[in-house]
Amino acid sequence: MRALTSRRSKAHAAENKADPAPSRLKYRVQRWMLTPGIRMGLRVGLPVCAILAAAGGYLASEARRDHLVGLYTEARAAFETRPEFMVNVMAIDGAGESVATDIREVTSLDLPLSSFDLDLAAIRDLIVGLDPVKTAAVRIRPGGILQVDVVERQPAIVWRSRDGLALLDETGAFVAELGQRGLHPNLPLIAGRGADRAAVEALKLFAAARPLGERLRGIVRVGERRWDVVLDRGQRIQLPVERPVAALERVIAVSEVKDLLERDVAIVDLRLPTRLTVRMNAPAVEDWWRIRQLNESSY
Template identity: 30%
Template sequence: MSALKWGQGKGKGAAGPALFGLPLSFDHFVLPRLLRRPVRILARLGEGEFQAPRFSAAILSAVLVASSSAYGAYLGGEIDGVVQGITARTGFAVDQVKVVGNRQTSEIDILDRLELDGWTSLIGFNAEAARERISGLPWIEVAAVRKVYPHTLEVRVEEREAFALWQQGDELSVIEKDGAVIAPFSGGSQTQLPLLVGSGAPAKAPDFLVKVEKYPELAARVKGYIRIGDRRWDMRLDNGVTVKLPEDGEDQAIAALVKMDKDDGLLSRDIAAVDMRLSDRVVVQLSPEAATQRQAALNEKPKGLKRKPETKI
């Protein structure tokens, strides 16, 4: 302590410590603990008493070379690759990926968008850029990519909600409730979605399907909703019967159809179509087989009764 309390324990003529010939003595002044050793070394260096550690020149040369290389990589735009290479080989290489929330999107598609190469460092990995790439997949609505140190990536996604299939010509697409196309039809569970056919169908379908779904037994039998001239609907049933609804009063027409089917089994008969476009009548079109049988029955001549002989009085 006495060596650091400059000005104590020395006569007035005693010389205090000096650094490179400059006196550093101050009466009753004590250096902070962190500065004591560096100051001693500098003082010894100024007096010629300090000897550098062995290999110090080699160490300083290595530091100089490494610094120069790092600066050159920075100027050449390769610093990210250097960081990736060093950190990946020191225990931070991504070796596990967790994907949560995907149903329609395959994990392979998500992994492709992460662009991992087997030696990708978690430290240098750009999670935001990966999130943007994953968000570009057709079914993805929201994506989040999180680093879990030392070597795990966690991907969470929320997918868009499928509402129906939309057929335009030969194209069949999966759409959202607002009519936005999600992706081409690919089979699987998508076959359970309602089928919409025709121009303008997606815009009108949400309200119309609510009306049909009030009658679950009828809704379960509908295989396709066909928009005619963007004015009205036809419904194609599972047995091939087509129900032609009017432009106005869809609710009343559907209710009347359900009642006729319940009372008379209309939709289970050998018919091809039920035309409800006229407000004052329902027209039923027979199937080709039923029409042939009916025509044969009409053409058959009825057997005449034998005329009784006249009786004269």
């Protein structure tokens, strides 16, 4: 009996011993903690949230925010106004004295200034907006120099309009007002409404009209469509809308062979490219009628 009781007690003790396996809830919690997203959230998310909460609490005070803004502004100003970032002078190359003065006036920079306060693109746009300036480049050179390199428009033609005389470049862009024609006597003269927009074609006509020499006075834009070449003695060559250069070369070739422009001719009309029409001066017409009447009376 004693042995049997001992065996029963040992079996009962083994049954009452704790089960080493985790409970179902504990098992699920452990598995949940092993998820990569959860682990990353606990490792990174919680510290970040804690920092943000602390920062939000600190910045909740307006006085503290103003203090931080003031510190940032002072630090930025101290950095931007360091000597190596300051621009002290403006250097302008490629521009005449009057154009350089206009550039300084239009930019109106109160130097010295920090390079961080200069908008180089805006400064360049202001300079290029000046009539005499064709192109411009703006940069900051070492030593605190604002370098402006300018290419001026070169006058190539004089335009006479209702507003007076003006200088144009080879593209027809406005350069400057011209008080007197005598200031640029060697430049070709164009006139008429819309002549500036056809300056390129006008220069081609002047090149073709070189054989006319000093007889050429200028060319006039008619109806914003075509050109009249004006010569001395009141002569005109009326050119067509299409291919005016070729028509002018044709007239010059005929004149060199038959002395057309040396005669008492008022107008050479080429508005119809296939037909050349000549209009005589009034005295020449009267002489022609007189000669005709004399010939008729002789019969």
